[in-house]
Amino acid sequence: MKTDLKTNFKAIIARAYVRIIAANREPSWWFSETLLPILSTAAYVYVYKALKAPPEYTGFVILGGTMSAYWIQVLWSMAAQFYWEKEMGNLDLYMIAPISRMSILLGMALGGIIQTTSRAAFIFLTGSLIFNVSFAVVSFPKLIAVFFLTLISLYGLGMLFSSLFMLYGREAWHGVTLLQEPVHLISGFFFPVRNLGFVVGVVASFIPLTLGLDAMRQLAFKAGAASGFINVNLELSVLAVLCVIFLVTSKYALELMEKLGKKEGRLTLRWQ
Amino acid sequence: MNYAVETFDLNRSFKLKKAKNKKENNNTPGKLIALDNASIKIHQGELFGLLGPNGAGKTTLIKILSTLLLPSSGTALVDGVDVVKQPDQVRKRINMVSGGEHCGYGILNVRETLWMFSQFYGIPTQVAQARIDVLLKILKMEEFAKTKIGKLSTGLRQKLNFMRGFVCGPKIMFLDEPTLGLDVQIARDVRAYIRTWMKENPERTVLLTTHYMAEADELCDRVAIIDKGKVMVCDTPGNLKKTLAGEAVFRIEVPLAANGMETFGQISGVKQFAYEHKSHLGRTELKFILHDESAISNVTEFLSNNSSKIVSLSKMEPSLEDVFVALVGRGLKDENGSQN
Numbered sequence: 001m002k003t004d005l006k007t008n009f010k011a012i013i014a015r016a017y018v019r020i021i022a023a024n025r026e027p028s029w030w031f032s033e034t035l036l037p038i039l040s041t042a043a044y045v046y047v048y049k050a051l052k053a054p055p056e057y058t059g060f061v062i063l064g065g066t067m068s069a070y071w072i073q074v075l076w077s078m079a080a081q082f083y084w085e086k087e088m089g090n091l092d093l094y095m096i097a098p099i100s101r102m103s104i105l106l107g108m109a110l111g112g113i114i115q116t117t118s119r120a121a122f123i124f125l126t127g128s129l130i131f132n133v134s135f136a137v138v139s140f141p142k143l144i145a146v147f148f149l150t151l152i153s154l155y156g157l158g159m160l161f162s163s164l165f166m167l168y169g170r171e172a173w174h175g176v177t178l179l180q181e182p183v184h185l186i187s188g189f190f191f192p193v194r195n196l197g198f199v200v201g202v203v204a205s206f207i208p209l210t211l212g213l214d215a216m217r218q219l220a221f222k223a224g225a226a227s228g229f230i231n232v233n234l235e236l237s238v239l240a241v242l243c244v245i246f247l248v249t250s251k252y253a254l255e256l257m258e259k260l261g262k263k264e265g266r267l268t269l270r271w272q
Numbered sequence: 273m274n275y276a277v278e279t280f281d282l283n284r285s286f287k288l289k290k291a292k293n294k295k296e297n298n299n300t301p302g303k304l305i306a307l308d309n310a311s312i313k314i315h316q317g318e319l320f321g322l323l324g325p326n327g328a329g330k331t332t333l334i335k336i337l338s339t340l341l342l343p344s345s346g347t348a349l350v351d352g353v354d355v356v357k358q359p360d361q362v363r364k365r366i367n368m369v370s371g372g373e374h375c376g377y378g379i380l381n382v383r384e385t386l387w388m389f390s391q392f393y394g395i396p397t398q399v400a401q402a403r404i405d406v407l408l409k410i411l412k413m414e415e416f417a418k419t420k421i422g423k424l425s426t427g428l429r430q431k432l433n434f435m436r437g438f439v440c441g442p443k444i445m446f447l448d449e450p451t452l453g454l455d456v457q458i459a460r461d462v463r464a465y466i467r468t469w470m471k472e473n474p475e476r477t478v479l480l481t482t483h484y485m486a487e488a489d490e491l492c493d494r495v496a497i498i499d500k501g502k503v504m505v506c507d508t509p510g511n512l513k514k515t516l517a518g519e520a521v522f523r524i525e526v527p528l529a530a531n532g533m534e535t536f537g538q539i540s541g542v543k544q545f546a547y548e549h550k551s552h553l554g555r556t557e558l559k560f561i562l563h564d565e566s567a568i569s570n571v572t573e574f575l576s577n578n579s580s581k582i583v584s585l586s587k588m589e590p591s592l593e594d595v596f597v598a599l600v601g602r603g604l605k606d607e608n609g610s611q612n
Contacts, residue, residue: 003394006394007392007393007394010391010392010394011391011392013391014387014388014389014391014392015388017384017388018377018379018380018388021379021380021384022377022379025379025420026379088374088375088377089370089373089374089375090375090376090377092340092368092370092373093368093375093389093392093436094392095339095340096338096339096340096363096366096367096368097363097389097392097393098360098363098364098392098393098394099392262339262340262341262342263342264287265284265286265341267340267341268335268340268341
C-alpha cells in the first residue's frame with residue numbers, strides 16, 4: 001500500500017515534470033499564450049472605455065483574461081490530452097503501468113497549473129499595469145480560497161472530460177471546440193455574469209469559472225459586490241462541492257471508460 | 273513447473289460494422305475472430321517466439337496479456353496472476369515494447385524520457401539513472417542522451433522506445449515486432465541486448481512476436497506458429513524444422529508472374545507451395561515443399577510446359593518459414609495464399 005502510494009506520487013511528479021519543462025523550452029508558447037491573450041483582453045478594455053463603463057470593468061476584464069488562460073489550458077491540454085496521448089502511443093504505456101490513471105491526470109493537472117500560472121500571472125500583471133487597474137481586496141483569505149477552489153474544480157472538470165476523450169477521440173474533440181466560445185460568453189469572462197440573468201447564471205455555474213470569477217470580482221474590486229451574481233460565501237460552498245463532484249466523477253468515469261475500452265477493443269484504437 | 277505465461281482456450285473477437293450490402297450479409301454485424309481457443313504455456317526464463325503473418329492474432333494476444341484488452345472468453349495468467357481479475361498485479365511484473373511505435377514527448381530529451389517512464393514503476397531516481405547509463409551504452413545511444421526526442425531519427429526513436437521498456441525492470445517482457453522497420457545494424461543491437469538481458473537473470477522471460485522467421489530462429493528457445501487466431505504448433509525451432517526432414521524444399525525464381533499461381537500447388541509430388549512477388553527485381557519467388565526430391569522434375573516440366581522461364585533454382589535447408597508454409601499452405605507474404 002505504502003509502495004503503491006509512493007509509486008503514484010512519483011508518477012504525478014514525473015508527468016507534471018513534462019509540462020513544467022515544456023513551459024521553459026518553447027519560447028513561442030510564451031508569445032501565443034501571453035501576448036495574444038493580452039491583445040484580446042485589451043480589445044474589451046477599449047470597448048468599455050469607449051462606452052464609458054465604470055472603471056471597475058477594466059479590472060473585471062483583466063481578471064477574465066487571466067482566468068481565460070486556465071480555461072484554454074484545461075480544454076486543450078487536459079480534456080483533449082488523452083486524445084493526443086493515444087495518437088502518440090503513450091496511452092498504452094500509461095495503461096500498462098502499475099499506477100492509478102488518476103495519477104497521470106493529477107500530474108497533468110499539477111504541471112498544467114504551474115505552467116499556466118506563470119502565463120496567467122504575466123497577463124494579470126501586465127494588464128493591470130498598462131490599464132492602471134486599482135484593487136480593493138475585501139478579504140485575502142477568501143480570495144485565495146476562491147482562486148484555489150476554482151482551479152481545483154476547473155481541472156477536475158478537465159479530468160472528467162479527458163476520460164471521455166479516451167474513447168471518443170474526434171467526437172469529443174468537436175465537443176470541446178463547441179464548448180470554447182459559448183463558455184467564454186456564459187461564464188462572464190469579460191463582464192459580470194449577472195447581466196445574463198439568473199437562469200443562465202445558474203446553468204453557467206456548472207462551469208467553475210463562472211462562480212470563481214464572480215466571487216473574485218466581488219472580493220477584489222470596490223464595486224464588485226454590487227455587480228455580483230450571488231453571495232460570495234455561497235459561491236465558495238458551491239465551488240467546494242463542484243471540486244468533490246468533478247474529482248470523484250472523473251475517477252469513476254475514467255474507470256468506466258477504461259473498462260469499456262478494454263471490452264470493445266477501442267482503448268488503443270487510433271485515428272478514430 | 274513455473275510458467276511465466278499460460279493461456280487456456282483464449283478467445284477474442286471484434287464486432288465489425290454492419291455490412292452495407294444487405295443481400296450478402298443480411299445486414300447483421302460481422303465478427304472478426306482474432307484469437308481462436310489459443311492455449312500456450314511459456315516457461316519462466318524462456319525466450320518464446322510467437323510467429324505468424326499480419327493479422328494472425330499476435331498483437332491481440334500481447335494486448336490481452338498486457339491488460340490492454342479483455343478476452344472474449346478463456347483465461348490468461350501472467351506469472352500465475354489472472355490478467356482479468358488482477359490486472360494491477362500483472363502490471364507490476366510486465367512491460368511491453370511495440371515495434372514501429374514511439375513514446376514520450378518531443379520536448380523531453382532521451383534521458384528525461386527514460387526517467388519519466390521509470391517513475392511510473394516507482395524506481396528510485398538513482399537506480400533509474402544508473403540503468404539509463406547502462407542502456408545508453410549498450411545500445412550505443414550515449415551521444416543522444418541530451419537530445420530532444422523530437423529531433424531523433426525514426427530508428428533512434430524506436431531504439432528509445434525499446435530502452436523505455438527495459439528501464440522499468442520487468443520480469444516478463446512482451447516484445448511485439450521489436451525490430452520492425454529498423455535498419456540492419458540497429459536490429460542487430462536490439463537482438464543482442466535481448467540476449468544479454470535474458471542472461472543477466474534466469475527468471476526473466478520474453479514473449480517475442482515477429483514475422484521475421486530468421487529472427488525467431490536466431491533468438492527463441494521455443495516458438496509457436498499462429499495463424500487466423502489459432503496456435504498451429506509449438507516447439508523448439510530445431511524440432512519444428514525436423515518435421516520437414518523427409519521433405520525437400522526448393523526455391524525457384526521466375527519472371528514476374530501475376531496469374532495462375534494456384535495451379536502450381538496441383539503439380540504431382542508438391543506438398544505445399546508459396547510465392548512472393550518481388551516487383552523491384554521483376555521476379556516471382558516460388559517455394560515448393562515436395563514429398564521427395566525427385567518431384568522437382570515434375571515442377572520444372574510443368575513450368576516449361578507453361579512457358580515459364582526459370583531464372584534460378586536452388587535446394588534449401590528447411591527454415592521456420594517452410595514449416596509455416598507446410599502447416600498453413602501459404603507463405604507469410606502471400607497476398608491471397610495458395611493451397612495444394
